Amino acid sequence: MPQIDLAGAGVQPATAVAKPKVVARDVNVHYGEKHALHNVSIDIPEQAVTAFIGPSGCGKSTFLRCINRMNDTIASCRVTGRIELDGEDIYDRSLDVVQLRARVGMVFQKPNPFPKSIYENVAYGPRIHGLAQSKAELDEIVERSLKRASLFEEVKDRLDAPGTGLSGGQQQRLCIARAIAVSPEVILMDEPCSALDPIATARIEELIDELRENYTIVIVTHSMQQAARVSQRTAFFHLGKLVEQGPTEHIFTTPEDKRTQDYITGRFG
Numbered sequence: 001m002p003q004i005d006l007a008g009a010g011v012q013p014a015t016a017v018a019k020p021k022v023v024a025r026d027v028n029v030h031y032g033e034k035h036a037l038h039n040v041s042i043d044i045p046e047q048a049v050t051a052f053i054g055p056s057g058c059g060k061s062t063f064l065r066c067i068n069r070m071n072d073t074i075a076s077c078r079v080t081g082r083i084e085l086d087g088e089d090i091y092d093r094s095l096d097v098v099q100l101r102a103r104v105g106m107v108f109q110k111p112n113p114f115p116k117s118i119y120e121n122v123a124y125g126p127r128i129h130g131l132a133q134s135k136a137e138l139d140e141i142v143e144r145s146l147k148r149a150s151l152f153e154e155v156k157d158r159l160d161a162p163g164t165g166l167s168g169g170q171q172q173r174l175c176i177a178r179a180i181a182v183s184p185e186v187i188l189m190d191e192p193c194s195a196l197d198p199i200a201t202a203r204i205e206e207l208i209d210e211l212r213e214n215y216t217i218v219i220v221t222h223s224m225q226q227a228a229r230v231s232q233r234t235a236f237f238h239l240g241k242l243v244e245q246g247p248t249e250h251i252f253t254t255p256e257d258k259r260t261q262d263y264i265t266g267r268f269g
């Protein structure tokens with residue numbers, strides 16, 4: 001039976017949910033007749049990484065997409081319950097979804113740069129949100145975002161080259177720079193390393209660790225080693241239910257539910 005080498009994986013120390021950034025209560029999601037998520041309640045702390053783990057189809061991505069209302073784009077999808085960002089109901093009718101998605105950015109499984117230059121990939125969001133008053137200011141935002149995404153040194157001499165011409169790992173860092181450029185508060189990452197090789201994965205994991213100082217990060221991952229390495233809190237989903245959540249160290253060493261125990265020890269998944 002595969003065991004996780006927690007020492008090798010460098011389990012992060014526990015952090016208490018001091019001030020939750022995102023609070024979800026009794027969230028249910030249906031796709032047409034299919035009841036995909038059942039009564040999910042969770043507090044997601046700021047300046048920390050929260051990992052969602054669980055077997056394929058358990059609802060991790062569905063719940064992640066609730067946090068910036070990406071599920072609104074799926075016609076059959078119905079979300080009930082309450083999700084708050086800094087105490088504000090994000091499903092309130094008066095809420096501007098475009099503004100919400102600027103505050104809650106997303107990085108997808110497959111790097112998806114726009115078919116534009118490296119510069120334009122990063123400049124696009126700040127431009128449409130009116131975050132720069134001048135070209136110089138926009139240049140500064142682009143440079144700062146690329147630096148924070150740990151990509152600037154590699155691309156500074158070819159900002160006009162197409163973003164799609166970068167390696168997979170560089171493209172994913174470009175997508176992270178694009179997400180950061182609009183100064184989000186929360187970054188949602190849906191299996192951000194699944195298309196990357198181990199070296200590119202290590203770069204992204206380091207980056208996630210650095211970014212947590214300034215952002216609230218939620219990551220969906222199939223890799224328990226990755227969850228152990230990058231997160232301070234872990235939530236385990238199974239068959240559309242949030243079975244167990246808590247400090248990562250606790251979930252991986254002394255889980256309370258047998259389903260969590262079975263999953264982390266590789267008995268199913």
Ligand SMILES: Nc1ncnc2c1ncn2[C@@H]1O[C@H](COP(=O)(O)OP(=O)(O)OP(=O)(O)O)[C@@H](O)[C@H]1O
Nearest residue numbers: 031034036055056057058059060061062063074076
């Ligand atoms: N657009 C959709 N329309 C209908 N059903 C969907 C849709 N998206 C997801 N589902 C269903 O909802 C359930 C949860 O799917 P979801 O993608 O959230 O799981 P997941 O845990 O992220 O899976 P994976 O790890 O394989 O990505 C699954 O049964 C899935 O088939």
